[in-house]
């Protein structure tokens with residue numbers, strides 16, 4: 209056993225090669241380490257801590273709620289906070305999504321969504337239905353459980369588990385910067401990407417396709433990438449034409465992160481099922497949901513068997529629902545979504561300055577969900593080799609500066625491609641954005657110097 213891989217304590221962490229600094233507390237946009245070092249949480253964990261850390265109002269609410277009631281099983285009881293939370297979620301969702309199925313996180317939300325889609329067709333057409341496949345995209349992440357990983361297109365995350373996964377079809381993403389069609393405009397990329405959906409449905413036979421899943425703004429697989437409105441308009445038309453359900457994965461982009469209540473709102477998108485988690489509770493408790501239309505709900509629950517054959521012990525626990533409702537109430541009262549739109553635009557404008565560094569290839573995003581992609585050469589978009597560990601360098605240089613960014617890779621061919629996600633708390637102030645930018649600028653400068661082996665001015 210190599211020494212640096214020896215157990216450090218009893219925790220089975222994700223990465224034994226990483227030194228995990230111990231965090232003592234969180235305060236607003238900051239994480240504070242045991243040694244007193246302050247980090248700007250520039251990615252809210254993974255786009256989770258939307259209202260920032262250490263919120264007193266939430267803490268006091270949690271104490272009261274636990275003293276009143278912490279847990280009841282959703283199969284037997286209902287509690288006011290569960291109902292209130294569902295009502296508020298529906299008010300935040302695009303029109304027509306009226307029924308909230310609670311789960312405990314993002315993977316569970318997309319997993320529940322595909323089981324809901326499958327059961328919808330079974331209830332409607334009987335067990336003879338052959339509809340089960342879910343079309344998804346390369347350069348996507350929908351979760352780590354077997355169903356959600358089967359939809360995930362990130363090759364690196366799938367490889368080991370491939371024999372266990374359902375054989376779901378994959379099409380190209382609306383990833384304009386690296387679009388495979390060689391077209392000039394985002395409009396063309398969006399149209400061609402949507403046309404792939406129709407082709408794929410026909411290739412497999414519409415009678416075998418239950419659903420199509422997409423993120424509105426891409427998260428970890430190609431952060432900040434989004435299409436023109438035409439994409440989701442065409443997706444809706446194609447799904448209707450071939451009797452396929454449209455699932456929108458807003459686990460990262462939803463609940464305020466992009467400067468709208470849901471990112472679907474930017475595109476006037478109308479999904480049949482919408483998956484949310486992460487910012488829904490700002491990380492104050494694990495919670496997620498799959499929200500569906502009357503058509504799906506009625507088919508399964510009113511005209512059908514009345515039983516959705518799915519469920520988790522902690523799903524819809526009153527404490528988590530109460531916390532999510534409180535977080536959403538704070539976001540509404542304090543106008544944090546409006547702030548997110550304003551600060552997101554300001555941040556994106558400032559980030560243009562980073563193009564002065566030759567390793568910065570593309571900057572894109574909506575609200576405070578922003579991606580930066582790094583390249584060897586700006587003109588030809590050549591990615592770095594994995595061995596150069598550019599995403600690791602930028603992460604470490606950020607941490608040294610006191611800034612946390614969310615690194616990712618593999619967007620080019622499943623292996624190469626370095627990028628970071630910036631997603632600070634959506635209540636960040638303009639002055640804090642300035643500070644975040646200054647730290648990021650120094651981190652990118654240092655990384656550029658390390659990679660090029662020369663000073664940059």
Ligand SMILES: Cc1ncc(COP(=O)(O)O)c(C=O)c1O
Pocket residue numbers: 254313314315316318349350351352423427428457458459460461485486
């Ligand atoms: C778009 C998207 N879907 C699903 C998931 C899975 O969510 P979780 O990690 O809460 O299971 C994530 C997590 O990053 C995500 O970004």
